[in-house]
Amino acid sequence: MKRKQIFIMTLAVIATVTSTTTYIPAVDASTSSYRQAKTSLHLRQGASLEQPSLTVIPTGIYVTELSKVGTWSKVQYGTKIGYASTKYLLTDEQIGGKRIGHTLIANKNLALRATYAPGENQQARAAFEKMRVAAKKEGITLVAFSTYRSYAYQKTLFDKYVARDGYEKASTYSAEPGKSEHQTGLAFDIGGADSTKYATFSFSKTKEAKWLFANAHRYGFHLRYPSGKESWTGYTYESWHYRYVGATLAARLKVSGLTMEEYFHLAPWKPVKVSTP
Ligand code: DAL
Numbered sequence: 001m002k003r004k005q006i007f008i009m010t011l012a013v014i015a016t017v018t019s020t021t022t023y024i025p026a027v028d029a030s031t032s033s034y035r036q037a038k039t040s041l042h043l044r045q046g047a048s049l050e051q052p053s054l055t056v057i058p059t060g061i062y063v064t065e066l067s068k069v070g071t072w073s074k075v076q077y078g079t080k081i082g083y084a085s086t087k088y089l090l091t092d093e094q095i096g097g098k099r100i101g102h103t104l105i106a107n108k109n110l111a112l113r114a115t116y117a118p119g120e121n122q123q124a125r126a127a128f129e130k131m132r133v134a135a136k137k138e139g140i141t142l143v144a145f146s147t148y149r150s151y152a153y154q155k156t157l158f159d160k161y162v163a164r165d166g167y168e169k170a171s172t173y174s175a176e177p178g179k180s181e182h183q184t185g186l187a188f189d190i191g192g193a194d195s196t197k198y199a200t201f202s203f204s205k206t207k208e209a210k211w212l213f214a215n216a217h218r219y220g221f222h223l224r225y226p227s228g229k230e231s232w233t234g235y236t237y238e239s240w241h242y243r244y245v246g247a248t249l250a251a252r253l254k255v256s257g258l259t260m261e262e263y264f265h266l267a268p269w270k271p272v273k274v275s276t277p
């Protein structure tokens with residue numbers, strides 16, 4: 001090979017290498033730090049209250065913390081990078097449960113901290129409203145009769161059920177405080193036109209329950225405690241309990257027919273019995 005040819009090839013290699021450095025590297029999920037907005041807060045251009053707001057980060061949304069500057073965190077929120085006050089950004093440790101990507105899991109094995117109190121999730125509420133309006137056009141009435149429940153409120157509920165039915169029985173239909181998905185603000189108990197059927201087995205036979213089963217995933221809602229999956233979820237069938245996971249994950253869960261425990265390879269509530277010879 002002639003020297004001139006080698007020189008041109010070398011230039012080509014350098015050009016290729018340098019051109020790749022112009023890409024903004026994707027945030028590496030394995031090393032980045034997720035933080036959840038404790039309240040709605042401004043994403044600012046710089047690390048000071050005087051800096052202009054780029055956008056508002058809603059409560060319960062996950063951002064990626066890139067670095068810290070004093071009491072401020074440099075964060076990525078979607079495609080935007082800016083600064084947010086660190087004290088309003090919760091760590092996984094402060095939340096409890098288990099986070100997989102931007103999805104927070106709470107179940108019988110994964111308890112939330114008593115202090116985690118995000119309120120009703122605004123994205124989940126907006127998705128529910130969209131679904132409610134769409135259903136109404138088809139003659140279906142949907143009512144969210146129980147959404148966010150604080151740790152303290154869940155404790156009063158669970159204690160009441162234990163007093164009535166005993167611990168064993170109560171645990172099949174009610175979560176111990178810290179273990180309720182309602183504490184995430186993402187769970188919506190949905191009923192229809194007949195309020196006497198709220199949170200009862202009879203709801204599963206209604207046209208509203210059937211509509212939800214067929215359509216809820218299109219609005220980002222997942223049937224969290226299906227029939228036949230009791231050993232995974234730890235709860236009896238709840239045709240009314242829907243968990244907001246966003247439309248992408250909801251569609252994947254719907255197609256798979258899996259619970260969140262199965263889909264994310266989490267431990268089942270009861271280990272599946274394997275027969276021994
Ligand atoms: N009924 C569901 C399991 C709860 O109490 O969160």
Ligand code: ZN
Pocket residue numbers: 182187188189240241242
């Ligand atoms: Zn529920």
